[in-house]
Amino acid sequence: MSDAAQTPNAKFKPRIFSGIQPSGNLTLGNYLGALKRFAQKQDEGIETIYCLVDLHAITVWQEPEALKRQTREAAAAFIAAGIDPARSILFNQSQVSAHAELAWLLNCVARIGWMYRMTQFKDKTSGKNAENSSLGLLAYPSLMAADILLYHATMVPVGEDQKQHLELTRDIAAKFNHDYKTDFFPSPEPLIEGAATRVMSLRDGSKKMSKSDPSDASRINLTDSADTIAKKFRKAVTDPAPLPETLDGLAERPEARNLVNIYAALADKTVEDVIAEYGGQGWGVFKPALADLAVDKLAPISTEMARLMNDPAEIDRILGQGAAKADEIAQPILAKTLDIMGMVRSR
Ligand code: TYM
Numbered sequence: 001m002s003d004a005a006q007t008p009n010a011k012f013k014p015r016i017f018s019g020i021q022p023s024g025n026l027t028l029g030n031y032l033g034a035l036k037r038f039a040q041k042q043d044e045g046i047e048t049i050y051c052l053v054d055l056h057a058i059t060v061w062q063e064p065e066a067l068k069r070q071t072r073e074a075a076a077a078f079i080a081a082g083i084d085p086a087r088s089i090l091f092n093q094s095q096v097s098a099h100a101e102l103a104w105l106l107n108c109v110a111r112i113g114w115m116y117r118m119t120q121f122k123d124k125t126s127g128k129n130a131e132n133s134s135l136g137l138l139a140y141p142s143l144m145a146a147d148i149l150l151y152h153a154t155m156v157p158v159g160e161d162q163k164q165h166l167e168l169t170r171d172i173a174a175k176f177n178h179d180y181k182t183d184f185f186p187s188p189e190p191l192i193e194g195a196a197t198r199v200m201s202l203r204d205g206s207k208k209m210s211k212s213d214p215s216d217a218s219r220i221n222l223t224d225s226a227d228t229i230a231k232k233f234r235k236a237v238t239d240p241a242p243l244p245e246t247l248d249g250l251a252e253r254p255e256a257r258n259l260v261n262i263y264a265a266l267a268d269k270t271v272e273d274v275i276a277e278y279g280g281q282g283w284g285v286f287k288p289a290l291a292d293l294a295v296d297k298l299a300p301i302s303t304e305m306a307r308l309m310n311d312p313a314e315i316d317r318i319l320g321q322g323a324a325k326a327d328e329i330a331q332p333i334l335a336k337t338l339d340i341m342g343m344v345r346s347r
Contacts, residue, residue, distance in 0.1 A: 033159030205254030
């Protein structure tokens with residue numbers, strides 16, 4: 001038997017699924033950890049399905065009009081970053097009702113204790129009254145498992161912060177297969193690759209760059225102007241020492257490491273290449289070079305996003321078409337899941 005035939009996913013067609021919450025401005029972290037890699041995967045000849053997870057976004061309060069705008073803006077970001085709606089399926093989650101339906105079924109497979117153990121749930125409720133957060137926030141990972149399993153996806157490109165949710169997805173699939181004595185669901189593999197799987201805040205190297213950070217200076221937004229991008233990198237917190245001559249020299253320097261990782265990911269180079277080029281140089285040289293590179297790579301994306309946002313009807317049309325294609329794959333898988341679980345299906 002070949003290696004592939006021994007893996008639990010051997011009977012499933014290779015298929016990539018991933019998602020992004022349209023809950024605010026997308027950041028450089030979303031771009032390097034997700035969008036840029038989504039576009040690369042599309043070019044590898046594997047079927048790719050990408051989703052704006054608006055049902056996940058409402059696990060915390062969203063102004064309805066802002067959510068609609070952010071969803072269209074996130075769709076524009078996907079397209080501007082190179083996702084081609086003719087080659088990838090691009091849609092928003094709430095337009096394919098099977099996501100919510102499978103999530104309910106999986107809620108009855110997953111255990112509450114698994115949800116309480118999720119670090120993202122703990123982070124989002126720390127210091128606050130967990131009892132007062134939405135029930136959806138606790139069940140969030142089960143909806144995420146539904147997103148992935150609804151398409152029998154075998155690979156899920158994500159940033160480092162989603163690793164635990166992917167492990168939970170695999171646990172839910174395994175428990176379903178075990179409880180119902182089937183091999184219906186695959187065990188999806190997280191794809192966490194490249195130099196920028198965890199882009200950190202520009203103000204604090206121990207915190208993830210995040211669209212929900214109260215400090216706008218902590219992140220680069222995909223909609224930032226060239227001037228703003230340059231200013232944020234110039235002001236990025238670093239230690240005073242020059243860049244190290246070797247990779248080991250970055251070990252105890254989270255801020256320096258972050259900027260080098262960002263440079264490497266934007267330039268499609270390895271971290272070693274960047275150290276070879278800039279080792280021994282001061283921040284006065286490296287920060288402007290990084291700012292120029294970032295503007296070079298991001299300005300065309302924000303320009304294209306702005307252009308696409310001038311025609312929201314066209315974005316809606318693309319999302320509608322994507323949803324119809326997604327629905328075609330999802331419906332038979334949902335129907336089979338209901339059947340396996342013992343629901344009478346008579347129409
Ligand atoms: P979200 O919306 O927080 O982030 C979307 C993607 O961007 C990555 N990312 C980062 N990567 C590197 N550095 C960062 N600072 C950074 N910030 C965000 C995330 O890892 C993610 O890949 N739960 C998911 C959305 C989701 C999903 C799914 C993902 C729902 N269903 C199914 C994959 C498959 C989330 O909140 O991502």
